[in-house]
Amino acid sequence: MLAPVQTPALQTNASPLWARVQNLGLRTVAVMGMTKNTGKTVSLNHLLAQAQSAHVAVGLTSIGRDGEERDQVFSIPKPPVMVTPGCLVATARDTLLRAKVRTRLLGGTGIESPMGEIVLVKALDAGEMEVAGASRSHDQHRVIALLRQCGAEIVFLDGALGRSHHASPAIADGVVLATGAAIGGGVQDVLRKTRDRLAILGIAAAEAALAAQVQPAFDCAGVGVWDRAGAPVFLEPIATLNAAPVLLGLGATDVGTVAVSGAVARRLWQALVELLQRHPGLTLVVGDGTKLFIDAIDLATFERQGGHVRAMRAIRMAGITLNPFSPFGGSFDAHEFLAQAQLALPDYTVSDVQLTAA
Structure with a gap:
């Protein structure tokens, strides 16, 4: 039986990022x-600490592996995940062997991973933990539900390199995007690349009538044309991998709307561009x-040519958040980077959580 954790909520000295999370009423943040x-x-550590200060009960899990001592790609030291007392964590059982905090087992999930079953624990101390959670979307839904059953008022989902599906509104109702000097180039290069990513993630939601029209395509996890x-x-x-020839084979059929429930990668995108020309x-x-695995310039060109791209659920x-340091060289002045980013991204809450904590 999973043991619920009750913690009263109290707002105190919120950082701009945490204040934004609370003002939006977010319950699951990727x-x-x-x-x-x-x-x-x-x-992530900043958000965990802010939640602790505000006496908000927190759940934490990951779609990959985080908190290990060295980066698994570049083999360089990386900051650990710092949990707070009372934090509810869903992680693979093997990671508990390396935890530098005491934990209490709350229950299992029945979800297996290469590092053992995903289990739910409560951190009894503040300190370092490695977190490795469920990788499949439907398993993440179950884990989030169990963390809430245990008393989590807000759940943080930690992402992994090359994966963004945890940021989908189908899983998370809010997203924090970390950007920084490690992207490469100068400040303006980093900001341009960040704007490009935001352009893809931020496509507008479909109007109610349009969403109702195309809903059957999402209900059957396929492709629809109207x-x-x-x-x-x-x-x-049908799988989106097989959708390109189907769309191109529609011939002279009048086409006004295409709905794709899965990922749109390069081949399918090229077919959609050709369909737009027709x-x-x-x-x-x-x-x-x-779901869009394209570049921002592709999206801009599509819309410039008269096409429209909408989302069933807007992110x-x-x-x-900004990191002015790069382990590969080419770091920025933190204050200048923050000032330039706030000018370049006026519609977003932009912060350097290290400066906030200073």
């Missing part, structure tokens, strides 16, 4: 990085911005 070494773990009058032309539960004003609807960006 923390993702633009690339390795952009400060994702530091941002003419300009809204009448269905094609609706099948059918000006084409609207594409995807699940959310995490809510809780904040952008």
Whole structure:
């Protein structure tokens, strides 16, 4: 039986990022990085500490592995995940052998991983923990539900390199994006690349009527096509990997809207571009911005040519965090980087959590 944890909520001395998270009323927040070494773990630790100060009961899990002593890609030292007393953690059983805090086992999940079953524990001390959670979306839903059952008022999802599906609104209702000097280039290069990523993640939600029209494609986990009058032309539960030839084979059929429930990668995108040339004003609807595996210039060109891209669920960006340091050289002045980022990204809560803590 999973033991519930009760903690009263109290707001105290909130940082701009934490204040934004609370003001939005977020219950599940994904923390993702633009690339390795952009400060994702530091941002996560900041949120954990802020929640502790505000007496908010926290749940924590990861879609990959985080908190290990050395980066698994570049083999350089990395900051550990710092849990706080009372933090509820869903992690693989083997990681508990390396935890530098005492924990109390709350229960299992029945979800297996290469590092053992994902179990739920309560941290009894403040300190370092390695976290390795469930990697599949449906397993993440179960883990989040169990953490809430144990008393978590907010759940933080820690991401992994090359994975962004945990940032989907189907899983998280808010996202924190970590960016920084490790991306490479100068300050303006980093900010341009960050804006490009935000352009993809931030595609607007489909209007209610359009969302209702295309819902069947998402219900069957497939692809749907409608003419300009809204009448269905094609609706099948096919994998998006097989969708390009199907769309191109529609011939002279009038096409107004295409809905794709899965990922849109390069081959499918090229087919959609060709379809737009045949059918000006084409609207594409995807699940959310995490499903688009294209560049920002592709999206901008598509829209400049008269196409429209909408999401069934828009991603809510809780904040952008900055890391001016790069382990590969080319670090920035922290204050200048923050000032330039706030000017370049005026619609977002932009912060350097290290400066906030100073």
